[in-house]
Amino acid sequence: MIKLSRAGWNNVIIFAVLGFILLINATHDNVFYSPDGSEQKTSHETPILGNDAVVLTLTINQQIKIERIGKTWRAIPANISGQALEQMMMSWQKTISSKIDAPIDIDEQLALIVNVELAGKAQALLLSLHATANELLIFNHQTEQWSAVPLQIYSQLLPMQIFGE
Numbered sequence: 001m002i003k004l005s006r007a008g009w010n011n012v013i014i015f016a017v018l019g020f021i022l023l024i025n026a027t028h029d030n031v032f033y034s035p036d037g038s039e040q041k042t043s044h045e046t047p048i049l050g051n052d053a054v055v056l057t058l059t060i061n062q063q064i065k066i067e068r069i070g071k072t073w074r075a076i077p078a079n080i081s082g083q084a085l086e087q088m089m090m091s092w093q094k095t096i097s098s099k100i101d102a103p104i105d106i107d108e109q110l111a112l113i114v115n116v117e118l119a120g121k122a123q124a125l126l127l128s129l130h131a132t133a134n135e136l137l138i139f140n141h142q143t144e145q146w147s148a149v150p151l152q153i154y155s156q157l158l159p160m161q162i163f164g165e
Helices: 006-032 082-094 151-157
Strands: 046-049 055-061 066-068 072-076 096-100 112-118 125-131 135-140 145-150
Touching: 066 082, 082 125, 082 145, 082 151, 125 151, 135 151, 145 151
Parallel strands: none
Antiparallel strands: 046 096, 055 066, 055 112, 066 072, 096 145, 112 125, 125 135, 135 145
């Protein structure tokens, strides 16, 4: 066995722990993050509003406006508030959608138009929502891409309370 003083052994232990921490951090980054630094997801799955989007206002059909007030939200008209409104906005920020090819038989007149102003973006994000029998189709007008989420998510993104029903 190597003969080291107490201070020498302390240094060995410190460097061993530091090496172990660096090893864990290096493998953690490779497992959970892609080489470009973003979290790994399948290439066709993305958040509806983009990565790390901060919503300032969300307008639905130019009739209902939800705006950020500090860390809380306010709906105009005030059909929804409190925790229900917080849940709704959390759903908008966290929901992951799958990119799809353009659907054939969509009636644009039945679309629900959602305008989202994001922090740090000069132009608002314009989305058209189309509910089908089994999924919610979302058309992003800026990227001109279609995506889909399960129909159950529709009631989380737009609860019936928001429409005053």
